[in-house]
Amino acid sequence: MGLLYIRSMAQILITGGAGYIGSHTAKALAAQGHGVVVLDNLATGHRDLARWGEFVQGDVRDATCLDALFGSRNIDAVVHFAAMSQVGESVLRPLEYYDNNVRGTLSLLAAMARHGVPDLVFSSTCAVYGPPFEALLTEDHPIAPLSPYAHSKRMIEDILADAAQAGGLRFLALRYFNAAGADPEAETGERHTPETHLIPLVLQAALGQRPGITILGQDYPTPDGTCIRDYIHVCDLAQAHILALDHLRRGGGCGAFNLGNGLGASVREVVNAAAEVTGRAIPVTMGQRRAGDSPRLVGDATRAREVLGWRPRYADIREIIATAWRWHSQEHARNAGG
Ligand SMILES: NC(=O)c1ccc[n+]([C@@H]2O[C@H](COP(=O)([O-])OP(=O)(O)OC[C@H]3O[C@@H](n4cnc5c(N)ncnc54)[C@H](O)[C@@H]3O)[C@@H](O)[C@H]2O)c1
Structure with missing residues (x-):
């Protein structure tokens, strides 16, 4: 053996x-x-x-x-x-x-x-x-x-x-x-500069590192009008x-x-889930659609x-955001010298 x-x-x-x-x-x-x-x-x-x-x-x-x-x-x-x-x-x-x-x-x-x-x-x-x-x-x-x-x-x-x-x-x-x-033990995570991905941007807003986030388009043919992506x-x-x-x-x-994961989440759902996970307000501004964005991309x-034989373990967007939140909070504290 x-x-x-x-x-x-x-x-x-x-x-x-x-x-x-x-x-x-x-x-x-x-x-x-x-x-x-x-x-x-x-x-x-x-x-x-x-x-x-x-x-x-x-x-x-x-x-x-x-x-x-x-x-x-x-x-x-x-x-x-x-x-x-x-x-x-x-x-x-x-x-x-x-x-x-x-x-x-x-x-x-x-x-x-x-x-x-x-x-x-x-x-x-x-x-x-x-x-x-x-x-x-x-x-x-x-x-x-x-x-x-x-x-x-x-x-x-x-x-x-x-x-x-x-x-x-x-x-x-x-x-x-x-x-x-991010890694549930927060030993590694997302650290892109500049950050372009939605979840880190939303969490940076929750941490006060940016004033808020802009939702690009609210008139897409989706249930809440914002784009749906597969996280x-x-x-x-x-x-x-x-x-x-x-x-x-x-x-x-x-x-x-x-x-x-075959389960899309809209931009608005991500923002709401992040507010729930972090317990913080996330200021949102509505903006125009961005050229080339499709309403829905789900795999x-x-x-x-x-x-x-792949079996993804994380289905709930809140669970996914919770792991990212732990990582970003830790990074924030580290950068602040805390
Ligand atoms: N993040 C996503 O959602 C996503 C989605 C689809 C595909 N991808 C692909 O997954 C891969 C990893 O993405 P990520 O988000 O971890 O990006 P990342 O930028 O965090 O990682 C890419 C790494 O490659 C290194 N690198 C770049 N060019 C190199 C070179 N010429 N030689 C040696 N190292 C080099 C960078 O320093 C970096 O550490 C990329 O190929 C990306 O296109 C990412």
């Missing part, structure tokens, strides 16, 4: 492991006894969040760095989070996005091939889907990315499919909906990566999987449930 346990452990390279989702995945993998090596250039990541396994500061586009890393450690598989991931910024700086995301992945794939590492789990996004948006998006929904960021992810999915077809690579592309929440807990995402690695190591097929993750 003990021997079997040891033999099933693996050494996993996590690119972008000093970031939000990567750090939670590093913790989850380490908790299962896997070896973890984090590679991160700290462009948007944080050294203190890379606290599980070994940390290597470097860039996925740097072949020399990758050769040194793969050449000196027995890496069994790679989980690839490293990317630039702000939609608005990608519209302004498309070349940087293609360079970092697409060239970075090509560089990583070439190094994996040089060092005989076959398995890759890739962070894709629901932003690869395009209109018309149905009530529940399956993996077969039309692909039509609307931003350079989303386009870079779609290009990478295509590259992975071609490379797998040619042989030598096995991959799963995980299309996340909106990652949310999936970051620990449920981390668990899906472990299952994806198991799947690949068992020789399972390649492909794309949605990771969402159907049946494939991940059936093929990977």
Whole structure:
């Protein structure tokens, strides 16, 4: 039994492991006894969040760095989070996005091939889907990315499919909906600068770090007129990566999987839930619709449930917000020197 346990452990390279989702995945993998090596250039990541396994500061586009890393450690598989991931910024700086995301992945794939590492789990996004948006998006929904960021992810999915077809690579592309929440033990959490995600923005308003939040559009064809999104807990995402690695190591097929909880929450519901969880008032201003926002983006993750055996544990938006609240309150106290 003990021997079997040891033999099933693996050494996993996590690119972008000093970031939000990567750090939670590093913790989850380490908790299962896997070896973890984090590679991160700290462009948007944080050294203190890379606290599980070994940390290597470097860039996925740097072949020399990758050769040194793969050449000196027995890496069994790679989980690839490293990317630039702000939609608005990608519209302004498309070349940087293609360079970092697409060239970075090509560089990583070439190094994996040089060092005989076959398995890759890739962070894709629901932003690869395009209109018309149905009530529940399956993996077969039309692909039509609307931003350079989303386009870079779609290009990478295509590259992975071609490379797998040619042989030598096995991959799963995980299309996340909106990652949310934080480690329930508050050892890591979301720390994006600038922050663009709704739940942290709302919690910053609850903490008095910003005057309030602006709801962009209240005349969408949804029950309360505000946009609906699918919030999936970051620990449920981390668990899906472990299952994806198991799947690949068992020789399972390649492909794309949605990771969402299938339960949308509107912007107004998120604000109300945050007020309830924090017990604080959250000042709201109503603004105009933002171009390109679809009324509803909710994922159907049946494939991940059936093929990977994924069972997300956090369904209630209040539970998700409660974990984020603990993290953000702690960060606030730390920054205030408390
Ligand atoms: N947060 C979400 O809701 C969400 C949704 C869909 C997809 N994703 C994808 O998930 C991944 C992780 O997202 P996140 O929210 O944790 O972002 P993040 O910015 O917190 O993490 C990304 C990490 O990658 C590192 N990085 C960037 N470029 C690098 C490079 N060239 N070499 C080495 N390290 C590099 C950054 O320093 C950072 O630590 C990204 O690929 C993102 O596109 C995120």
